[in-house]
Amino acid sequence: MLERAKVAVLLSGSGTNMAALLYASRASTCPYEIVLVASNNPDAGGLKLAEAEGVATFALPHKGMARADHDRTMDAAIRHSGAQYVALAGYMRILTPDFVAGWHGRMVNIHPSLLPKYTGLRTHERALEAGDSHGGCTVHLVTAELDDGPVLGQTAVAVMAGDTAETLAARVLIAEHQLYSRCLADLVSRATSPEFLIGEVRERALALPESDEVLSHGMPCFGIVKGKKFAYVSNDHHGDGKVALLVKISGADEQAQLIENDPARYYRPPYFGDGWIGIRLDLGEVDWDAIAGWLERSWRSTAPKRLTGLLDAADQF
Template identity: 55%
Template sequence: MADTAPEHPGPPKARVAIFISGTGTNMAALLYASRLPGAAYEVVLVASNQPAATGLALAQSEGIATFSQPHKGMDRAAHDQVMEAAAIRARADYIILAGYMRILSDEFVRRWHGRMLNIHPSLLPKYRGLDTYQRAIDAGDETAGATVHLVSTELDAGEILGQIAVTVQPGDSADSLARRIRIAEHQLYPQIVARYVARQYDAGWLLAQIRRMALQMPETEERESHGAPAWRTGGKSGKYFAHFADRHHGVPHVALLVKTGGQDELGALIDNDPDAFFRPAYYGASGWVGIILNRPGLDWDQVTYWLQRSWQSAAPKRLSRLFAAASEF
């Protein structure tokens, strides 16, 4: 009987907390999408600043943990801390705002930088703030729509992750346009959330991050090596200092290969943290280590450290000395 390769489980689902203030129709769309096969996230909490919000009852009926804390009588930062604490207790990786009618404190937003998403009923950067439907009609726009974006300290100004356009019909009122945009939001939001939370396991996204970091090194160029992206110091005598490996040689890892100080250090890295490091085929014999990129909790500071160290080992001394001196400031 032929041997079969072991099956590797898919990436773990991201844990999301959804904040609402009312009926929670976008929350419902996100929740039901999370139950489809292959979903990239699970809803672990629905929280509200309105204890009577009907969306809380829906979440409870679907077996989702809920939390509420009225904001009346509390200053903004204190209320944010209470809501944040509920998300932390639920071990949420992300907070998704879905009709959460609160302006958040800058401190709260900064703590969740890159991990808090919102949906806004306009095609940003048009019409930040309120009354977006009427403003689109009054401007004579042919299309309106919705935008999913990262939450930033500036209102409705975070990085745009996705948009959907809705035609403005002749005779539209703010209410009629809002009804159609709401339907469009329900299609857009789950798709963008799923794509965003899964990006850390996507080889294309990981390659883009490594490429950006590698090309920040002085006099570095990208060249293909053995059919895969790689980076080397420039010039005719340039040396490779990093390789990108997307599940090469049968391993399940998307990885960055970098140079270590030799076999002793390579072995110690793998022994101390086998979930982060491995011995790559072919390259391992020369003291290169594989850093697993498609894993939960990837430490990008660690990736930066090894990328820079590997570059320094390959760069001409005139460059490595300058880089080391600059790093001291």
């Protein structure tokens, strides 16, 4: 049975985009489910709809609260729900950097323009004033900068003769309802997609000096050009069902300690011995900075001193 990613939706108003996400999630093939709808407005129509549909809700008025305190309480409610992702759906609050950082790469927003055009408000009016041929909408990852995160998808909507901001907005809203669920489904699916995970490892491994990639025993393998190998990516190797990074470590003691501390993530890779550790990448949340650190450490164990010296020198700048 498909294990679905858990999503919390934040809204402030009627919740039409939340409804689109919720009803899309009812399809048997949808890779996510809505586990919480939360709002800074206890009277938000979206809360009433979620309650009617049997979805857990949480409301906390922001008036009289410091922004950081409000965000911390909202964050606690989201985490208590078990949510792994957050979708903003008309949440009319500027989030604190700490809140955003806590959901890095796992919080999405939909904006009614073709970003980078028209961040902020009055998007349809601005598109019409500029004489644009198209308006549209964008789904993007949320960063500390307003409407500035990496774009996950866009839909252009033609401007028609005689359009007003209201008529254009109505058609863009239809596009929003179609786009948001697709982009959210793609985002949660890639967390366990072998192609995505291998690509993320590849980007970091090949950024190391004089590294290259070959295929070895059916696995992507990274090494020093014409030298030793420092990393492999195992993708269901011998039918083990795992997508994992294999890197060099100091030996059996470190291997045993890592496995004891986190047996779900670390394991002893068959055929590789005590000097290697397997690190699961397909558990839904990957600390890619930590993976980059593991790759660099393993690279250093195989690279000649002339290369490690160059990297040390570069790190000083």
